[in-house]
Amino acid sequence: MRRSDKREQELDSRIDLFRKRLKDSDDLKVKDDVFDTRTLMNLYYLAKKGYLQALGGPVSTGKEANIFSALGKGGDLVALKIYRVATTEFRSMQDYLRGDPRFGNTKGDRRSLINAWTRKEYRNLLRAEEAGIRVPHPFVVRENIIVLEFIGQEDQPAPLLRDVQLDSEEARRAFEWLADAIATLYRRAALVHADLSEFNVLYPGHPVIIDMAQSVTLDHPMARSFLRRDVSNLVRFFQSRYGIGSIEEVMARLKPQAKDEEAPANGQG
Ligand SMILES: Nc1ncnc2c1ncn2[C@@H]1O[C@H](COP(=O)(O)OP(=O)(O)OP(=O)(O)O)[C@@H](O)[C@H]1O
Ligand SMILES: [Mg+2]
Known part of the structure; x- marks a missing residue:
C-alpha cells in the first residue's frame, strides 16, 4: 500500500469515529451546525498532525461554541472548542476585534471574523498563561477550532x-x-x-x-x-x-x- 493510501485510510477511520460519536450525541442541531464540511476538514487536519486521536462526548453547547472532550497528543484528555460558523451572532464580535491592534484589520465576512475570534481566544489564553494565570493550556488553533487542556477528570x-x-x-x-x-x-x-x-x-x-x-x-x-x-x-x-x-x-x-x-x-x- 502506498504511504498516502495508508494515511488516507487512517484518516477515514478517524472520520468514522467522529461520525459515530455524532450519531451517539442526541443533539441533532448541534451536529449540523458544528460539523460543517470545512470544520470536518480542519478536524482531519488536526488528527493527521497528531493533535487529536479520538473525539469523546459533548461537554457543552454555548451561545457561540461547542465543547467536546477528545484524546489529544500522547493520549491526554483535551477539550475541543469549536466555534459554530453558520449560526454564530458574529456581528458583535466586530466590536471586540476592531479595537484590538492584533486583529484590527480582520475582514468583515462571517468566516474571517469567526476565525479571528478563535485565534484571539488562543492568543489571549497563551498570554494569560505566560503572565502566570491558571487557564487551560491552549495546544493549537486551526481556523474555528482550539484544542485546550481538559480541566476535569475522565470526561467530566x-x-x-x-x-x-x-x-x-x-x-x-x-x-x-x-x-x-x-x-x-x-x-x-x-x-x-x-x-x-x-x-x-x-x-x-x-x-x-x-x-x-x-x-x-x-x-x-x-x-x-x-x-x-x-x-x-x-x-x-x-x-x-x-x-x-x-x-x-x-x-x-x-x-x-x-x-x-x-x-x-x-x-x-
Ligand atoms: N478546558 C476545558 N476543560 C473542561 N471543560 C471545559 C473547558 N472549557 C470549557 N469547558 C466547559 O464548557 C463550558 C463552556 O465553555 P466556554 O465558556 O469556554 O464556552 P462558551 O461558548 O462561552 O459557552 P457559554 O456561551 O455557555 O459561556 C464551560 O462552562 C465548561 O463546562
Ligand atoms: Mg462561557
Missing part, C-alpha cells in the same frame, strides 16, 4: 465556580486569587477578560479562568469599562454568596507595583 469537566459551595476559608482564597488574577492580567499581560463571572471560572479545587475570546488588550477603547464590569461581577458574586470582598480590595491590586518593572506588560504578542 470540573464544576463551575457557580456550582460549588466553598467553606469560608476556601471562599476567601478563591476571591483573593481571582482579584489577583484580574490585576495580573491587567498589569502583566495588558489584558482585560471582559466576561469574567462565576460562569467562566472552573473550580477543580482552585479557580481556573476560561473563555477568553472576548478579552481585549488595554488599547481597546472599552478596556477600562470592561475591567470595572469584571471587578463588579466578581465582588457581586462573592458578596451575595459568601458575604466577602469589596471593589476597593480589587482596585488596590490594580495600581502599578514595583515588581511590574521586572516584567513590563507588552502591548503586542
Whole structure:
C-alpha cells in the first residue's frame, strides 16, 4: 500500500469515529451546525498532525461554541472548542476585534471574523498563561477550532465556580486569587477578560479562568469599562454568596507595583 493510501485510510477511520460519536450525541442541531464540511476538514487536519486521536462526548453547547472532550497528543484528555460558523451572532464580535491592534484589520465576512475570534481566544489564553494565570493550556488553533487542556477528570469537566459551595476559608482564597488574577492580567499581560463571572471560572479545587475570546488588550477603547464590569461581577458574586470582598480590595491590586518593572506588560504578542 502506498504511504498516502495508508494515511488516507487512517484518516477515514478517524472520520468514522467522529461520525459515530455524532450519531451517539442526541443533539441533532448541534451536529449540523458544528460539523460543517470545512470544520470536518480542519478536524482531519488536526488528527493527521497528531493533535487529536479520538473525539469523546459533548461537554457543552454555548451561545457561540461547542465543547467536546477528545484524546489529544500522547493520549491526554483535551477539550475541543469549536466555534459554530453558520449560526454564530458574529456581528458583535466586530466590536471586540476592531479595537484590538492584533486583529484590527480582520475582514468583515462571517468566516474571517469567526476565525479571528478563535485565534484571539488562543492568543489571549497563551498570554494569560505566560503572565502566570491558571487557564487551560491552549495546544493549537486551526481556523474555528482550539484544542485546550481538559480541566476535569475522565470526561467530566470540573464544576463551575457557580456550582460549588466553598467553606469560608476556601471562599476567601478563591476571591483573593481571582482579584489577583484580574490585576495580573491587567498589569502583566495588558489584558482585560471582559466576561469574567462565576460562569467562566472552573473550580477543580482552585479557580481556573476560561473563555477568553472576548478579552481585549488595554488599547481597546472599552478596556477600562470592561475591567470595572469584571471587578463588579466578581465582588457581586462573592458578596451575595459568601458575604466577602469589596471593589476597593480589587482596585488596590490594580495600581502599578514595583515588581511590574521586572516584567513590563507588552502591548503586542
Ligand atoms: N478546558 C476545558 N476543560 C473542561 N471543560 C471545559 C473547558 N472549557 C470549557 N469547558 C466547559 O464548557 C463550558 C463552556 O465553555 P466556554 O465558556 O469556554 O464556552 P462558551 O461558548 O462561552 O459557552 P457559554 O456561551 O455557555 O459561556 C464551560 O462552562 C465548561 O463546562
Ligand atoms: Mg462561557
